[in-house]
Amino acid sequence: MTRVGRQLTAASCVAVPAVFLAVFFLYPVGSILARGLGADGLSRLVDLPGRSSFRSVAWFTVWQAVVSTVLTVVVALPGAHLLARRRFRGRSLLRAAATVPFVLPTVVVGGAFLALFERLGLADGPLRLTRTAGAILAAHVFFNVAVVLRTVGTFWEGLDPRATEAARVLGASPVQAFRWVTWPRLWPAVAAASSIVFLFCFTSFGVVLVLGGPARATLETEVWRHAVFRGDLASATALAIVQMAAVVAMVVVTNRLQRRRAVGQRVVRRAMVPRASGGLLAGNLALLVVVLGLPIAVLVERSLTRGRAGGRWGGLTLDHYAALADRVTLLPVSALEALGNSLVFAVVAAGLAVLVGGLASVVVVHGRSAVSRAFDLGMMLPLGASAVTVGFGMLIALDEPPLDLRSSRWLVPVAHALVGVPFVMRIVVPTLRGIDVRLREAAAVLGAAPARVRREIDLPIAARALAVGAGFSFAVSLGEFGATSFLPRHPDRLTAPLALFRLLSQPGDALRGQAMALAVLLMVATALSVLAIEGWGRRGSVRGDL
Amino acid sequence: MNRPVDGGTAPVGLEVHGLSVSFDGVPVLAGVDLTVAPGELVVLLGPSGCGKSTLLRTVAGLEQPVAGGVWWDGVDLARVPTHERGFGLVFQDHALFGHRDVAGNVDFGLRVAGMPSDQRAQRVARALALVGLDGFGGRRVDTLSGGEAQRVALARSLAAAPRLLMLDEPLGSLDRSLRERLTAELGTLLRRLGLAALHVTHDHDEAFALADRIAVMGGGRIDRIGTPDEVWADPGTVHAARCLGHENLVVLDADGGCALGRLGSGSGTVLVRADCLSVAPVSGGVDAIVASVSRRAGRLVATVVVGDLSVRFPLADGHDAGVGSTLRPGDRVDLVVAAGAVVRLVD
Incomplete structure (x- = not known):
């Protein structure tokens, strides 16, 4: 690679995560502070x-x-x-x-x-x-x-x-x-x-x-x-x-x-x-x-039975699951469609989190010490800040020009990715750091040029960590409720947790049964994504924990 | 200056001249000179921290010298990066690639060299056969025992057909009996392949078992270099004598005397070679008392005390046993010091 090419690569490693963090976290949080600490x-x-x-x-x-x-x-x-x-x-x-x-x-x-x-x-x-x-x-x-x-x-x-x-x-x-x-x-x-x-x-x-x-x-x-x-x-x-x-x-x-x-x-x-x-x-x-x-x-x-009327056992049924496809007045779309939205958002959020978190991890591990420390701290901030801070900040900061993103449904996965990035980094950074320097040396002695060493040694090991991070981000996004509940409502961005919350807020056997069925599906999806990817990822030299 | 002329093509092998390396200003190597001829096996012997691993790493291009340099067949390697040097290095704890199986590890050097896959498979199989691991190609490296991992690391280096093979205490982490067995195998294998090799160890038995020449290192320099017989007979320095396993180092007084008699002229340290000491069958020698008799590596060894001095030497044993095998601690014996037993050492 040419010198200019290398510098461009390094610059984009720093720029992508920095811009992402600045626009979607620092600016919103700054807006809260500016509003709250102003004269009024x-x-x-x-x-x-x-x-x-x-x-x-x-x-x-x-x-x-x-x-x-x-x-x-x-x-x-x-x-x-x-x-x-x-x-x-x-x-x-x-x-x-x-x-x-x-x-x-x-x-x-x-x-x-x-x-x-x-x-x-x-x-x-x-x-x-x-x-x-x-x-x-x-x-x-x-x-x-x-x-x-x-x-x-x-x-x-x-x-x-x-x-x-x-x-x-x-x-x-x-x-x-x-x-x-x-x-x-x-x-x-x-x-x-x-x-x-x-x-x-x-x-x-x-x-x-x-x-x-x-x-x-x-x-x-x-x-x-x-x-x-x-x-x-x-x-x-x-x-x-x-x-x-x-x-x-x-x-x-x-x-x-x-x-x-x-x-x-x-x-x-x-x-x-x-x-x-x-x-x-x-x-x-x-x-x-x-x-x-x-x-x-x-x-x-509860998701598999009817409510007990007068103390009698209602019997097993799959009706609640079948009802997920029906429209109910509480929800602008069916619960099943909300689940579909959630899955799409989770895939996008996991992809974003892996991209941003992966680049930021490279900067933390290989960057100059001041930049590295700034990234290590900065990218972890959304994890420390509560979901409500993230959501509320976006609500008040990103609803007016120059950044009017209210109309975009993709604000939801962006908010989720913000929470997912620290998870990705907590797994990828220790894994990259944990790569024995002698493995790189051994590869060099065997004839691999520096770029080849990164491709043959660092990348395969990091790939597994990225996959584990993606799995966690996916699960986090599927279940995210706090930040999402602040984002403006719109039928095409109703997520499964939001739908579940609304179903739970009303009494009645049919609604309660549907809520439980939706909860079970959400639970299975999150648990599977985490357990499967964790079981697979841990077999490699993936380090780090949440 | 004895620096080689650049650009030569004569097959002279490795030359290291005036090599100095510092870490954060602390000198680790201080002007090392060393050669390894094609087909020659040189063993670097020294205690930990003497700079022998750093020497290997610098030859491999993993550390940068502050002075001096490394040449191969007369070509200066100062500007040749590690991956273009064509040297092999077997790391102390193997540094196997955990994300690849055994074949994927052995294959690595060939793949980065761009060899077609069918040829690679053959070379991998041959390299594994050389180290006695036929059929191990599909194994995951974290399922290997210490000895197996060591062999895979060796096969990985050998498969890439290096010009020079360097081994950094490759047997250090193994238990004694396995280490001795693998030392013998390694010696046989390296001789059969006729590779130039530089082997690092702190174990003098291993050095004597393997080396064409032994270089004893201490304090960032080479104290003494020569064939095993040469360095054993005349270690040169106190440090080298200790590294090589000599035990009877005697400090002489101003007149060159000690409890054994007058062994030299003037003060200093001398080595009394154990193979020149014996117990007299009849009287006629120095009065000594047996302190202990024990077996080491199967041979009977006596420690006897003469005045304020204690010396150790092997006893005749077995079917031709003399008085040796009947000695008990506390026995009075006559100690005979044969001619040529005393070797002067520099501190």
Whole structure:
């Protein structure tokens, strides 16, 4: 390649991701800040703490996140121990299955819990859970158990077990050994996982909207209610700024904790893992099955049965699935067409995320250090910012010249790709970095010129990582609800999660059945795309985790 | 200056002259001179960190010298990039391409050279047969044992028909018995192929088993170079003597004396060759006490103490055993130092 050609290639590597980020993220977020910190906005912002409605929303946002996090850790820790330190039949299956809830669309999880409460008779009456904080907490635990199982479990597995064994030989009971030897080394991982879970719960949107009802609002849902329902953009902006400030503070803390964890990590694998004893295994599995399996099982069951009239079993039916093709007055298009829209958007979003994320990864790994660091941080911003920030920013920034993209249906996959890019980079960057420099040297010694080395060594290894990233982006896009719910409504851009949300918002057996059928299809599509691509990708030298 | 004339075509093989390499200003190689003739197997012997791997990497073009250079058949390689040098390098932990199977690894050099696929398949099969891995072509490289991976790495380099084969402690990560077996195989194979080869190791047994010439490295230079017999008989420096496995290094006082008697003139360090020490069948020698008798590599070895000095040497053993095999720790013996046992060393 000529010198000019090389420079052009390098320039486009930097330019494409930079422009994408600037137009679709920095400019919208900047618009929120400009609006909210301008003279009008500022007085509104200063007013906020005095309003009791704001104080109760802020209080609820914080405490539900704290309690959700604590509950999640308590439920997940024994399971993490089981996965890290014990051998049993179905261990890898459990590990894979436990990650499924994490990738499920939030609206699907909301629907699953609605179905569960109805089946258990907790939808109303004295033990009502629907539209309570309890419902939100339960769904958050369901979602985030996977995060703790995965991050803490992997870290735990990597801890050298000989230290604990030495403590046991020296006379410590299992509890003492855990307390004095395992826990001090494990807690940074637990703290890091907790801070991530806290962030997720703090910015939770779909679950709160579906299960909480108007009385149980968080900052996120309030931004949405003011912006979309009441058209009060000034209040929404003020709330969004509070939200952004809180998220930035939490991301800083999380990064600190993450760094501690990285320092402590030392991977030791051993061939022999003791078998799990029957009681321990049964107790743990039962807990995980109830927490993780029951909502999904009820969801599937509900999609296949008629509602119980007068306590009688309605019988199996596929009617709800068949009804997905019919028009209902709630939706501008049929649920099936919405699912079709979602699939198209997901393909486009995955393609965009792979293009932008792949180029950005090359810059992060091979670029000059200042550019590399700027990209590493910049492209991760949309992941740290909540979906609501992304959606609300686009709503207020991209609806007027010079960038009037309201009329384009492709704004939806662009918003989804913005969230997908960090996922792609989190897999591709460590994989590129992890390519042993001696592989390149070996190829050069065997006669491969530099361009050939990139094509023969870097590209095949990165391709697998890109495919895994594409799979995740696809799943993220299929289930994306927060950002999409802000984008202007139009029949040809109704996505499956939006359709599901509207179906869930109305009572009635037929609608509920359709909602459950749609939720099951969405769940199957997301879970399959993640599990299939992950199983395939992990066989190569793909590194990195979400 | 003994720098070769550029553009020569005589088959003189590899010449390294005044080669110096620094990392962040810290010198790693300080003026190395070395030649490897066609068909010759030179072993670089030295402790870790002495610069022997850096020497290989610089010859391969993976590191840039700050002074001196590398020539092949009289041609200066300073401006020849790694991939055009036509040298093979077997890495310490193999550096196999995990995303390709065994055949895909062995094939690599041929493919980048643009060889048609039917010829490549033949060459791959032949290279795998050479290293005793017939039929391994379809295996994934992460299913190979350490010894198998090592053979694949060797086959990958051999298949590309390099002008010079370099091996960077290729057997270092294997267990002892496998290492000894593969050392013997490697020596036989390299001699059969008649390749110029530069082999790096820190194991003197491996060096003696393989080398046409041994170059002992220390502190970024070559201390001593010669045939195995030459360097064994006269290591030259204390460092080289230790690297080669000599144990009886004796520091002399100002008069050249020590507990064994007067071994030289003036102070300094000398080597007392173990093969020149023995136990007298009858009295007549230096008074010594046996400290221990043990077997090393199947041979009986005695450690005896003379005054403040302790020396170690092999004992006669087996059917022609003399007094040696009956020795016990604590026995008093007469130690005989044969003529020619003492070799002067430079510090």
